[in-house]
Amino acid sequence: MTSVVLGSASPARLRVLRDAGLDPSVLVSDVDEDALIAELGDAAPHVVVTRLAQAKADAVVAAILSDDVPAGADCVILTCDSMLLLDGELSGKPHTPDVAIAQWRRMRGTVGHLMTGHCVTRLRDGAVVAAAADHQSTAVRFSDVSDELIERYVATGEPLKVAGAFTLDGLGGWLLDGIDGDPSSVIGISLPLTRRLLRRVDVDVADLWRA
Template structure:
């Protein structure tokens, strides 16, 4: 009997979902209800790489609880993918700016400079109601921001795009016009690193090719 493994993406990010779909997966989306602000407060003294991994792991725990509550077949196989991204700039981590004023000020500080986008990844493998494997990793990608003027920053912020994304920029949207280059994995900057997920799946004995819904 061949067991089919389903994939769950524990994220509301349309960019992450698009990356996975373009790469042959068709995950179900379950958004966790993790209080990120409270968790960040408790991790104030942790290293930046540890923080993004711990956030991804917390989301995984919440999604696991949801999936287990719904599981009926004892042999059901589920792989849960969760991530969290933050920008490390001038020694401090920043997430989503949420307001235009914060996004505008952040861009005025970032323009013409570099920063690291850190993305924590967690892969959790479930069989029935039991976790049979988990693996995590953080990936850092260097971002080189263009030296844009105030009018361009204002126009970008006015679109609303940078308000709801980590670091107040995108690589695959309007923000891509203002990124001079990156050193690292572009899919990780978009939100979920395909090479990293492939490696983590290998650590929990899942072959990525068995998860493809199309080729």
């Protein structure tokens, strides 16, 4: 039986996977994202988010292998990283209200692209036997909302801890005009892309569904 490990602290990603029939355990990766982004320099946006997902996978694998792995253990590790591409610039979690407000004032009335890097790693008998990585880009159409609504949204705290300072499946959904692409990727993890990456490591997603 192949088990699933989600290498992310994101409750949205965990919810997407659980709603889609998986029951992953969670092991949060320890990666200095800012340092890696700086190291990547002028790399293309899709390279940045994919490399971040791969670095998280490496960290989770190292954490798993630091424990005794039972003989015959078989698991797949799912890791992701999301950033918003707007006017050629990538942005992650704003963390502070001032940054979130400034970002929303730039975003309103425009179209950005939520970029999510994905990595699927298969671990068997204490060794990595396969890995596959790619990215998903989804266009997000932001509403031309008022300063007051932006400030009230930011005051909820929701946008401070999510990539791009918005959610699709929370309060932020009220401030979007729509998306063009995969909604699960905007929430945090693309189900279609993850299914394809699983096939590349010789796993059928149906084998991972809860009985």
